[in-house]
Amino acid sequence: MLVKENLPVPIRDNHQITEAMTDLYDRYYTSHEYEKRYPKPNQSTLHFLFENGAKEARDILDFGCGNGRYALPLLQQTDARLTAYDISHAAIAELSRFLQDHPHAARIRLFDGEAEKLNAQGDYDMIMLMFGVLSHIGDHSARIATLRQLRGLIRPEGKLVLSVPCIFRRRPFELFTAYWQRVTGKARDTQKEPGNIFFTRNIDKQAHQFFYHLYSVAGLRAELQEAGFTITALAPESLLPEWMITQSDLLGKLDEALLPLLPATLGYGIRAVAVPV
Numbered sequence: 408m409l410v411k412e413n414l415p416v417p418i419r420d421n422h423q424i425t426e427a428m429t430d431l432y433d434r435y436y437t438s439h440e441y442e443k444r445y446p447k448p449n450q451s452t453l454h455f456l457f458e459n460g461a462k463e464a465r466d467i468l469d470f471g472c473g474n475g476r477y478a479l480p481l482l483q484q485t486d487a488r489l490t491a492y493d494i495s496h497a498a499i500a501e502l503s504r505f506l507q508d509h510p511h512a513a514r515i516r517l518f519d520g521e522a523e524k525l526n527a528q529g530d531y532d533m534i535m536l537m538f539g540v541l542s543h544i545g546d547h548s549a550r551i552a553t554l555r556q557l558r559g560l561i562r563p564e565g566k567l568v569l570s571v572p573c574i575f576r577r578r579p580f581e582l583f584t585a586y587w588q589r590v591t592g593k594a595r596d597t598q599k600e601p602g603n604i605f606f607t608r609n610i611d612k613q614a615h616q617f618f619y620h621l622y623s624v625a626g627l628r629a630e631l632q633e634a635g636f637t638i639t640a641l642a643p644e645s646l647l648p649e650w651m652i653t654q655s656d657l658l659g660k661l662d663e664a665l666l667p668l669l670p671a672t673l674g675y676g677i678r679a680v681a682v683p684v
């Protein structure tokens with residue numbers, strides 16, 4: 408969604424958010440900039456998935472799987488059947504390339520585009536929403552609609568594992584700008600919800616506008632509850648930014664060693680396990 412001079416159109420409603428996120432992630436994956444920025448899974452998040460049922464799961468849905476940073480190691484290290492879904496066609500195309508000649512390719516199914524496609528495709532004992540997928544989905548109503556869809560796809564004994572960006576660690580300038588727009592009456596549509604931020608970043612030399620909803624632990628708990636889940640485990644996702652710990656093995660190990668000292672609410676991201684109620 409671009410206009411003259413390469414400046415992104417300001418995005419405001421849920422439909423525009425979905426369009427903008429699809430465009431920007433298509434470009435992020437096609438240019439391989441995502442892979443360069445986050446070349447590996449966060450090892451402690453991968454361990455978290457195993458500690459919370461990935462090994463025992465028979466059917467796993469990775470919702471917002473991107474290029475398969477988590478789906479691929481799960482395919483390799485478990486016997487589960489995987490379903491990988493992303494709104495970005497380029498994400499799924501890249502994952503599909505990684506799967507060419509993969510010994511376990513028959514155990515994974517790929518979907519892109521509309522999330523409704525998942526509704527007639529079975530249910531899951533683990534559903535993942537890793538590294539901010541939920542935050543990109545739109546305002547409160549859009550996020551609750553997605554969580555309720557996933558509530559409908561999870562088995563009674565299943566686990567939802569997710570990670571979201573933390574409001575106390577991310578983007579203070581944009582949070583203040585959003586706050587100021589609200590108090591001065593300039594906020595429109597999705598800009599009216601506290602925690603929603605917009606910012607511009609260049610992807611492959613082109614300006615793109617990102618949308619995020621930033622979370623506190625209390626905010627995450629309340630949303631999950633509204634959609635029919637209750638939290639059973641919480642942890643910080645990392646102390647340092649994700650790009651640092653996935654680009655450097657040393658920083659990744661150091662970060663994982665320090666995580667037990669950090670409360671979930673002060674992580675760069677917040678990881679949670681939730682079960683259906």
Ligand SMILES: C[S@@+](CC[C@H](N)C(=O)[O-])C[C@H]1O[C@@H](n2cnc3c(N)ncnc32)[C@H](O)[C@@H]1O
Pocket residue numbers: 425428429432445470471472473474476477492493494495498522536537538539540543544
């Ligand atoms: C920060 S990336 C995380 C990707 C992957 N889970 C990982 O950990 O590398 C966010 C992902 O959410 C996807 N996404 C954004 N909006 C979405 C939506 N409405 N439904 C599904 N996926 C969406 C993007 O295409 C992108 O792949």
